[in-house]
Amino acid sequence: MEKLIIIGGGAAGMTAASWARRLKPDLDITVLESTKMVSHAPCGIPYFTEGLFDDESLFMTYTPDYFIEKRKINVKINSIVEEVDLKSRILVVKENQDRIKYEFDNLLLSMGAKPKKINSDGEKIFYVHHPAEATHLRQKLWGFNRIAIIGGGILGIEMAEALRARGKRVIMIHRGKYLLNKMLDEDMGKVVTEKVSSEVELRLSEELVNVEEGGRIVITDKGKYEVDATIVAIGVEPNIDLVKNQLRIGETGAIWTDDHMRTSVKGVYAAGDVAEATNIITKKPDWVPFAPVANKMGFVAGNNIGGKNVIFPGVLGTMITKFEEYIIGKTGLTEVDAKKHGLKTVSATVHHKTRARYYPDSKDIIVKLIAEANSMRIIGAQIIGEEEVLGRLNMLAAVIQKGFTAEDLFFVETGYVPPVNRVWDVVTLAARKLYTGVGGE
């Protein structure tokens, strides 16, 4: 029987397994997962830490048993793949005390990403990574009062929100001039920075030197901070150690894939946070380690393994996060990204409201649009708002994915009703500002 092995039972792995199963009822599918969880979502860890829910099993969309019984997928939890030989097509897997060999016809690499580490180690240095560790992490964190977070990216600010909600004092050390500086341009990032700084002791433009005493002393190029514990959230990297010398690694450091999620080795696929893709705007390699991309890559890999020709269109870099009442989203390129790629841009930013002037509880929303200077094609968008950010962000992702110009976007026939927006929607106004050069309502 034809054998598919999948390393990693996260979003990408389980989606691929499910689609391969649907299309090839006879395929022998084994998923090897080092933890006790599959089809999990680490995205919930900050909210679990905040105490918004207590049932760890909610991290999983489906349980291992569900996959085994309902989908006839041989899910092996607590099974760590220790060695991979892509030539002889053999894996060595640690299951309990045993080391077991597996053979495969097709292999899917979906080991995800892992946190970038600092040099020091210690009992009070924490990384936020896998839901299987969430209960342990939260028990520990709840016992501290003053906590340092190294890194002011998405994970950093989500953990800061969670810890503030638990009444902790948070000091955040960030190398950039403003928070979320890989996601937002400075003008938008400053809005977030100001908000976060009202809750958190912020140290910007400060470089970490060392963490000492097992996590209790943080030393930077500008100061020394005594805390109870340190969370390191300085970014992630693809989890490729198992295979990195056996296949092509892309420019971004993740596994190179084609638009079918095939790697450079025949019969070996990669999907999710381990995999690189092509940016739809720049046509250059890009790495977008977020859950919707992982799921869709898994869908593409599973379909192709299942014999159906499905093409992954590439990535935009859509991301969204939340800090207290601010929901913050970005899709496509920032102005900083665009400059790096030698693209000339124009941008328009509109501060607006989410409801009619007279309708109660109207909230603030800011939309920044970035267009390529000559074609006026929309290539990036950033939003900060208190409601209705998600749909607008997804709208702009669609707009960028299909190459709308500012004029096209202005003319999209948006809906209007006073309780949920303004008659000139903030997105329409931003598009109009780009298209005509004129602001205002």
Add this chain to the structure above:
Amino acid sequence: MEKLIIIGGGAAGMTAASWARRLKPDLDITVLESTKMVSHAPCGIPYFTEGLFDDESLFMTYTPDYFIEKRKINVKINSIVEEVDLKSRILVVKENQDRIKYEFDNLLLSMGAKPKKINSDGEKIFYVHHPAEATHLRQKLWGFNRIAIIGGGILGIEMAEALRARGKRVIMIHRGKYLLNKMLDEDMGKVVTEKVSSEVELRLSEELVNVEEGGRIVITDKGKYEVDATIVAIGVEPNIDLVKNQLRIGETGAIWTDDHMRTSVKGVYAAGDVAEATNIITKKPDWVPFAPVANKMGFVAGNNIGGKNVIFPGVLGTMITKFEEYIIGKTGLTEVDAKKHGLKTVSATVHHKTRARYYPDSKDIIVKLIAEANSMRIIGAQIIGEEEVLGRLNMLAAVIQKGFTAEDLFFVETGYVPPVNRVWDVVTLAARKLYTGVGGE
């Protein structure tokens, strides 16, 4: 000096005036408006009736004085155009007791729409139409206890919400089998119907015969209802009496226009609820009397009058309304519409949640997508949900406007963060169901 006259100072008229002014600083622009309000939004009347705000001036985005002083637009309120002669290019206008003649080089017709009337008249029969009448209307309505609403369309249900919030008893008489039957297909309309029926005494599939005793007795083909007053909300029609024998009227009954908002008479433009346009999907004439369309038509007319070549891309029929916690949107064609136009369709409906499983206060949301059977091009969408409906609706309007297939829509790189959606967004799932035939998460 070149003279532009605009009849009607609503959304379309004032937008056109502003853009013509920007582009032609020397143009002599006069707006003739029969009421005391300009750049107003009748859309707020239900919320004013509900008592959510009391300041009538909030109906206006800008005041007449603002336009006169800041934009050098000669706004004449309380000026009713009584006669129009498109051949001799002369208008007769009633201003106070006087009848004044105006000449023009260019004319914009933007008289909006008016409520369809029933045969009976009376002190206790009300139409909901112009914000200039909102204070009077609300004073009256607040004095009644049991009120009949004839018509279960958007305006009917918005008024029902307002009156229920004021503690009134509402009986709604609707000719259709379900509410919003011009906006939604039966499956979606029934969801709204059930909701409304928990607040309102609903009489469906009932035909109005007469309203007697000045509004106090409603007689239908199935019954007779005693009430304190009757609101008639059976639809609107374009306000074209002034000119209907002097230019081409389109198939829909509104003024025919080309894609520059020019009518069949040279130098005469039409925009907003008086004007017909071309449906982007069917390429047939269509009439979409909603504010965002009126504004954009006004933009196009104003730019073209101002000498800038701007093309109106046509209409989709996007609409959105609210009943209590339900926000209800539609864009493109319903299945019923599609059938009328001889299009074969497939559809997919997904019931989902607006937040992660474990995140508090997750709400229900239902998305129905309609695609053309062979091309799998998305041609319609209907949404009912308790939050984040607007952005998704606008996303789908963009998607339909540019001819995305179900596959294209599935692959849009949506964002995900647990407090605002699911990792497989409801729109992505609905697209996937169309594209693959497979439901579930």
